[in-house]
Amino acid sequence: MDLVVFDLETTGLSPTGNEIIQIAAVRLRLGKVFHSESYSTFVNPRRPIPAFITSYTGISDAHVRGAPPICSALAEFSRFVGDCTILAHNGHRFDMPFIRAACAKNCIPTRKVQYADSIYLSRLIWRESRWHGLDAVLERLGISTVGIRRHDARGDVELLSEAVLRMWRRITPDCTALPVPLFTGTFPR
DNA sequence: GCTAGGCAGGAACCCCTCCTCCCCT
Numbered sequence: 001m002d003l004v005v006f007d008l009e010t011t012g013l014s015p016t017g018n019e020i021i022q023i024a025a026v027r028l029r030l031g032k033v034f035h036s037e038s039y040s041t042f043v044n045p046r047r048p049i050p051a052f053i054t055s056y057t058g059i060s061d062a063h064v065r066g067a068p069p070i071c072s073a074l075a076e077f078s079r080f081v082g083d084c085t086i087l088a089h090n091g092h093r094f095d096m097p098f099i100r101a102a103c104a105k106n107c108i109p110t111r112k113v114q115y116a117d118s119i120y121l122s123r124l125i126w127r128e129s130r131w132h133g134l135d136a137v138l139e140r141l142g143i144s145t146v147g148i149r150r151h152d153a154r155g156d157v158e159l160l161s162e163a164v165l166r167m168w169r170r171i172t173p174d175c176t177a178l179p180v181p182l183f184t185g186t187f188p189r
Numbered sequence: 190g191c192t193a194g195g196c197a198g199g200a201a202c203c204c205c206t207c208c209t210c211c212c213c214t
């Protein structure tokens with residue numbers, strides 16, 4: 001099955017009060033990461049990026065100054081996704097609510113997509129653990145972050161796609177159906 | 190190491206509500 005793994009960087013944690021500033025995604029097919037089929041963009045939030053977010057993500061006002069606004073960024077992201085199932089880490093509680101709120105705030109026409117959350121893969125494999133954040137998952141899988149910029153969506157999506165494949169193979173080695181719940185979410189048309 | 194919001198899951202309890210923790214930036 002085709003799966004688009006994605007990650008967002010934002011100006012904070014609140015979908016209603018904060019803005020998306022970066023989107024990155026990569027396609028997974030037949031148990032492989034297709035690095036040639038990737039997508040990333042900065043997004044102009046039309047407001048200054050808080051200093052804490054710049055120090056956390058490395059994304060500054062200069063990075064987003066010439067970037068597309070959220071409407072065109074989401075439209076392009078939607079074309080990249082097509083009718084694939086999408087997946088993000090903690091996407092059920094963070095990324096998908098952010099996309100839904102961005103569509104609502106900007107009157108962007110929407111459609112429904114199927115999405116999964118890799119946190120459920122981690123919970124399935126390490127049932128006894130309380131820790132299922134991306135750092136904990138990467139550490140348990142022995143995936144090195146050396147040379148990869150954490151908290152930049154392009155770096156995080158690269159790490160996450162590798163982590164998803166490894167977890168998926170542990171449960172269903174042929175990577176056919178995803179062994180975690182599929183949700184239906186609001187997505188730009 | 191601090192901040193923000195909202196959801197999920199567990200506890201206590203009998204059906205919801207409350208509470209706490211994790212997780213994302």
